[in-house]
Each structure stands twice: as C-alpha cells, then as structure tokens.
Amino acid sequence: MNSAWQQITLSNLPLDRWRSASYLYQIVGCLTPWRRGSWLMQWGEALGALLVCLVFALAPFVSNDLVGLLLLASGAFWLLLTLSDEAGAGVTPIHLLVLLYWGISAVATAMSPVKAAALVGLVKLTLYLLFFALMARVLRSPRLRSWIITVYLHVALVVSIYGLRQWIFGAAQLATWVDAESTLAKTTRVYSYLGNPNLLAAYLVPAIALSIAAIFAWRGWICKALAVVMFGVNSFCLILTFSRGGWIGFVVMFFTFLLLLFYWFSVNLPPFWRTWSLPILLGSMASFVVLAVLFVEPVRDRVLSMFVGREDSSNNFRLNVWAAVKEMIADRPILGIGPGNTAFNKVYPLYMRPRFTALSAYSVVLEVLVETGFIGLLCFLWLLLVTFNQGWQQLRRLREFGSQQAFWLMAAIASLLGMLAHGTFDTVLYRPEVNTLWWFMIALIASYYTNLRQGIRDWGLGTRDWR
Numbered sequence: 209m210n211s212a213w214q215q216i217t218l219s220n221l222p223l224d225r226w227r228s229a230s231y232l233y234q235i236v237g238c239l240t241p242w243r244r245g246s247w248l249m250q251w252g253e254a255l256g257a258l259l260v261c262l263v264f265a266l267a268p269f270v271s272n273d274l275v276g277l278l279l280l281a282s283g284a285f286w287l288l289l290t291l292s293d294e295a296g297a298g299v300t301p302i303h304l305l306v307l308l309y310w311g312i313s314a315v316a317t318a319m320s321p322v323k324a325a326a327l328v329g330l331v332k333l334t335l336y337l338l339f340f341a342l343m344a345r346v347l348r349s350p351r352l353r354s355w356i357i358t359v360y361l362h363v364a365l366v367v368s369i370y371g372l373r374q375w376i377f378g379a380a381q382l383a384t385w386v387d388a389e390s391t392l393a394k395t396t397r398v399y400s401y402l403g404n405p406n407l408l409a410a411y412l413v414p415a416i417a418l419s420i421a422a423i424f425a426w427r428g429w430i431c432k433a434l435a436v437v438m439f440g441v442n443s444f445c446l447i448l449t450f451s452r453g454g455w456i457g458f459v460v461m462f463f464t465f466l467l468l469l470f471y472w473f474s475v476n477l478p479p480f481w482r483t484w485s486l487p488i489l490l491g492s493m494a495s496f497v498v499l500a501v502l503f504v505e506p507v508r509d510r511v512l513s514m515f516v517g518r519e520d521s522s523n524n525f526r527l528n529v530w531a532a533v534k535e536m537i538a539d540r541p542i543l544g545i546g547p548g549n550t551a552f553n554k555v556y557p558l559y560m561r562p563r564f565t566a567l568s569a570y571s572v573v574l575e576v577l578v579e580t581g582f583i584g585l586l587c588f589l590w591l592l593l594v595t596f597n598q599g600w601q602q603l604r605r606l607r608e609f610g611s612q613q614a615f616w617l618m619a620a621i622a623s624l625l626g627m628l629a630h631g632t633f634d635t636v637l638y639r640p641e642v643n644t645l646w647w648f649m650i651a652l653i654a655s656y657y658t659n660l661r662q663g664i665r666d667w668g669l670g671t672r673d674w675r
Contacts, residue, residue, distance in 0.1 A: 368442045624653075
C-alpha cells in the first residue's frame with residue numbers, strides 16, 4: 209500500500225537516473241563556458257529573483273500586457289540560466305507534472321474547434337509555467353526566497369491600505385457585485401487597485417498566510433510587529449471585500465495553517481496543551497465566525513445569501529453559467545475546447561442561456577474540464593496531489609531540524625488550499641495578479657525538494673535558524 213502511494217505521488221522517482229538518460233536534458237549546461245566568463249551572469253540567480261520581484265511589485269498596478277512582457281522576460285531568463293547551469297539540478301516531480309499538464313494543453317489546442325483562440329491561451333499558460341520554473345529555481349536560496357516574499361508582502365500591504373481607504377472614504381462600485389434588491393446594495397465593497405473585490409480577496413489570501421509565517425520566521429521584534437500589522441491589515445481588507453468566495457478561502461487557509469502550526473509545535477507542548485490546544489483554537493475560531501454571523505448584519509446577510517439559491521442574483525448567474533458549461537463539457541469531454549478565456553469566449557455563446565454572458569466557467573474545476581477535458585482534470589488533480597505530498601514530506605523533515613524556513617512552506621500549503629476553496633466558486637485564479645501567486649505557492653513548495661536532497665548544510669538549517 210505504501211509502495212503504491214509512493215509511486216502515485218512520485219515520492220521515490222529516480223530523477224538523477226532520468227537526467228542522465230534524457231536526450232533533452234543533455235542540452236542543459238551547453239552554455240556553461242560562456243557563463244563562467246560572463247561577469248553579469250555571476251549574479252544570475254539574483255537577477256532572476258529581481259525579475260520575479262518586478263512582477264509582484266507591478267502586477268496590481270499595471271496593465272496585463274506589461275505583466276505579460278515581464279513574464280516573457282522571466283521565461284527567457286530562465287532558459288538562459290538553465291542552458292548555462294553547471295549543477296544541472298532543480299527538476300522535481302512537480303516539474304514533471306507541470307510539463308505533462310502543458311503537454312495535455314498543447315494537444316487540446318491542436319484538437320480545439322477554435323485553434324487560433326486556443327493558441328492564445330496556450331501562449332499565456334506557457335508564460336505562467338516558465339515563470340513557475342524561474343521561481344522554483346531562485347527560491348532554492350533562502351536569502352532570495354526571503355527577499356521575494358518580503359517584496360510581495362510590502363506590495364500587498366500597500367494594496368490593503370488603499371482598500372481600507374476606500375472603505376473609510378467610499379469608492380465607486382465599478383460593476384454590479386451585489387444584488388440590487390439586497391440589504392447590501394449600498395455597502396461599499398473594497399477593490400483597491402485591482403478593480404474587483406473578488407479578485408482582491410483572492411490576491412490577499414497568500415498575503416495573509418505569508419504574513420502569519422513572517423510572524424514566526426522574521427527575526428527581531430520590529431520585524432515581527434510589522435508582520436502582525438500586515439496580518440491584521442490584510443485580513444481586515446479581505447473581509448471588507450465582502451467576497452463570499454474570498455471568505456471561504458480565508459477560513460480554509462487559516463484553518464489549514466492552524467493545523468500545520470499545531471503539528472509543528474505539538475512535539476514541545478505539555479501533555480495537556482498537546483491534547484486541548486487545537487480544540488481550543490478551532491473552537492475559538494468557530495465561535496468568532498458564529499458571533500460575526502449572528503451580530504454583524506452585513507456579514508450575516510452576505511453569508512445567508514450563499515444558501516438562498518436562485519433568489520440571489522449572483523447565485524442565479526453562476527447556476528446558469530454552470531449549466532451551459534456542463535453542456536460544453538458533455539460535447540467535448542476528453543480534451544475540451546483548448547486553454548484560455550479567448551477560446552472560452554468563442555465557444556460559450558453557442559451554449560449560453562439568454563442574458564447570461566460570461567468570460568469563464570466560474571469554477572476552477574469546471575474551467576479545467578472545459579479547457580482540457582477529463583484528461584487535463586486528472587493531470588491537474590495529480591499535480592495537486594504530488595505538490596501537497598511533497599510539501600508534507602518536506603515539512604516533516606524540516607521539523608526534525610527546527611528550521612524557520614518551514615513556516616514559508618506552511619504558508620504555501622495553506623494558501624493553495626485557500627485559493628482552491630475560493631476557486632471552487634470563481635475563476636479569478638486565472639487573472640495575472642492571482643495566477644502568478646498560484647504558481648508562486650507551487651514553486652515555493654517545489655523549491656524545498658532539491659535543497660533537502662542536497663543535504664542539510666546547503667540549506668543553512670541549524671538550530672540557530674529557529675531562534
């Protein structure tokens with residue numbers, strides 16, 4: 209049974225043997241002599257981290273076209289780094305599943321009824337996956353990892369502060385995000401620089417998780433105090449988006465993080481607290497949510513709207529879109545219509561209900577199904593399974609050494625689950641501001657794999673890190 213699980217999750221995959229036998233992998237390192245003589249490429253990893261930081265620093269404030277250019281530059285730089293790499297390491301089981309998913313998407317593009325539109329989606333997907341590859345590489349360095357996370361957290365703090373300003377001084381609602389007949393029709397839903405409260409909520413879920421991790425990982429009381437402020441401001445801003453999917457994602461993320469923290473600290477807890485700390489924490493969290501629903505009218509109305517079915521306009525809209533999407537899936541169940549919203553916009557009008565236009569399937573699972581069929585969905589779920597398994601394996605090993613680097617890993621695992629929970633009822637995951645963060649979390653988990661294989665000294669994981 210254990211052996212079967214290890215095979216499914218690729219836990220014991222002999223990557224060294226695969227690298228030595230792969231013809232494609234032989235091109236890795238072909239530019240090594242040039243890199244040795246290049247002064248600029250001596251800073252190759254740092255330059256790659258700079259590109260990643262630029263994406264996260266600019267994504268909430270600039271157009272998608274500029275973000276696309278930065279992703280293209282990041283992909284090109286990753287290729288240059290890989291071809292000039294001396295070590296020839298860095299491939300993980302997660303990389304192989306990402307490559308497989310890209311291959312399935314490419315086949316779906318070739319078989320698509322709207323090939324030109326699907327090709328546009330494939331190009332966008334390729335840029336995101338190349339960005340993942342660059343991040344997984346530079347995040348192997350604890351120092352660069354810390355810098356990239358710090359940049360994202362500070363940018364997210366700026367975004368959240370502007371969101372709180374909208375709540376205090378008011379903001380024009382750019383679209384009908386609340387049922388006009390609802391008691392929340394005149395309530396301000398903050399959206400900050402992102403222009404959409406649901407998108408802002410999805411953007412902030414990883415920021416909240418990483419700010420919790422920073423409370424434990426950053427050294428010095430000033431840095432820890434800043435992390436506490438980030439956690440409070442980001443959480444409050446997410447709540448003020450009044451995004452039901454965002455709230456679900458926040459609860460799932462926070463619940464997951466509590467479980468991982470309990471696992472981490474349980475070894476050193478006295479018997480009483482080892483038994484009762486988790487029930488007390490979860491009970492307190494549940495009580496807070498229940499009290500908020502009972503006594504805070506906007507929260508109560510927003511939560512209850514999840515259960516009124518078609519009486520809520522947002523629910524009714526999604527149900528009609530899902531009905532049309534299911535018909536699209538039924539007509540092309542194997543490989544779908546091809547990746548991307550451009551292909552979706554070409555095919556969906558043939559199935560849509562009158563007056564219910566949509567730019568996406570409003571569910572990540574349905575989106576994957578409609579784009580790449582059941583083959584793509586199975587690969588996507590396999591990728592998630594391998595990713596979470598790798599994250600759990602590395603967390604178990606890190607606990608043996610008491611390294612503060614484990615808290616970033618916890619944040620990545622919790623963020624992915626929170627974003628998935630939000631994505632069950634929305635597809636803001638496919639917007640550049642959020643999609644880059646999605647692959648950031650997967651890359652963060654993947655980055656631990658090689659380091660642990662190389663040995664504990666390469667990490668700098670001593671007991672001093674814990675202090």
